[in-house]
Amino acid sequence: MADTLKGNRLRGGIRPSRKFGEGRVCAEKNCETRLSQYNRREYCFAHAPVRFPRVRGRVVPEGT
Numbered sequence: 001m002a003d004t005l006k007g008n009r010l011r012g013g014i015r016p017s018r019k020f021g022e023g024r025v026c027a028e029k030n031c032e033t034r035l036s037q038y039n040r041r042e043y044c045f046a047h048a049p050v051r052f053p054r055v056r057g058r059v060v061p062e063g064t
């Protein structure tokens with residue numbers, strides 16, 4: 001039993017999911033888009049600030 005509980009520790013996030021309650025809506029005034037309970041953002045997809053993934057900037061050498 002104890003070992004099983006330890007395994008759940010590595011989930012990728014330490015933050016308690018309680019912080020993000022249900023029924024939240026987009027922070028945009030005129031937008032009432034519901035945000036997912038698991039979505040940490042304050043805005044919906046339509047109003048969320050555009051972010052470009054930085055993964056593309058790194059070139060992975062092939063054949064190494």
Ligand SMILES: [Zn+2]
Binds near residue numbers: 032045047
């Ligand atoms: Zn919105």
